[in-house]
Amino acid sequence: MIKIFQSEFFKLRKKLRTWLGPLLIMVLVLIAFPLSIDISQYDLNRFYFSIIVVALLMISFLSTEGIFLEDYEDGSLEQVYLVEQDFYKFVLAKVLTFVLLIGVPMAGIGSVFSILNGISINEVPKIFFMMFLSNLLLFNLFAFGSSLSINKGAILGVLATLPLALPIIILLGRGVRTIQHGIGFEGVMALMVGSGLLVASITPLIISATLKTHLE
């Protein structure tokens, strides 16, 4: 498992455009949005976090679109199957790599920018952790979507799973409000940790079965 993870990490690290591109787009969106409106007319505190959340959603959506395509096209999936006889560890390692190289920096960027939403610096680690968990859920969800239509344009499958991302976004929004009001944060956090662990351990099983059907 560690070797698979090391391989996946090495491959993604080498593909600068795949991991750095989404992060730059996120920074660009978060900087460009306040500049494109007349801030003096709006109370940025009230809606800036929504922009962060939408950016988070879109970037995780875009960065996972081709998560399995390269391995499918170059024959690596067949080789993985021959060695492992399923794709569970491979998918687990791949999604985790994406979360670490793209999801964690995204959570970092998002939580820093959330200061513009009136979040105090002391609360930034809480926001970071919540965004990290959201990314863990979103990356698993969109990786599943990508695996559904891997050889027919992965964007279709990812689009199909987009509605399932809504509960995650709602939960993230609820979490931010609990931080702002100082009550109930632990409850929301426990819910996110629980669902994060559950989704991160079960989704690779489903994706593994989906990938196998594509190889048939």
Add this chain to the structure above:
Amino acid sequence: MSLIAANRISYTINNKKLFHNLSFTIDAGSALHIKGGNGSGKSTLLRILLGITTPSKGKIELLKPNTKITYLGHKNAIKNYLTPIENLKLIFHQSNLESALDWFQRLGLSRVQDEISANLSFGQQKKLALIRVLAAPADLIVLDEPFVGLDDSSRNLLNKYLQESISTGSSLALTSHIRPEIISKELMLENFSND
């Protein structure tokens, strides 16, 4: 001793019958050369042997537990954005890496070791992909058109390696339009007409 047994396997795709009621065994230390025209199902049969594709009917039995299999199909499974050495390190980690680097030299790839694999010629990419098979001893070697794109010296090296592997007890299943210089049983796949 048989390593793998195919029992009455058939495969149909999009109402097109590729093969029907095929039964054969591959013994340890023997080779099976699967022949047939284009579209006769040779590659599919190899994928069925490997368990990647499920036959429409019949079954494949691996008679030896924990059979170690190496395979090279139509796709090379190499990463175009990595150098050949990086590709080998991905495939072999530490085990067999020394042997892989030895094959890398023997196949004349040393002079392109710093290039990214996308810049390699078709034949060089094929050689790089073949190292996956050459450097990892296996009970069963499965190759789909392994000689395509290879120059004469590499083809001879591969033939010699395959013959040596067979004589040391490995089994081989391959498809090839270029006749391999190894002693092998032949299995001819007919082109079925659609009823």
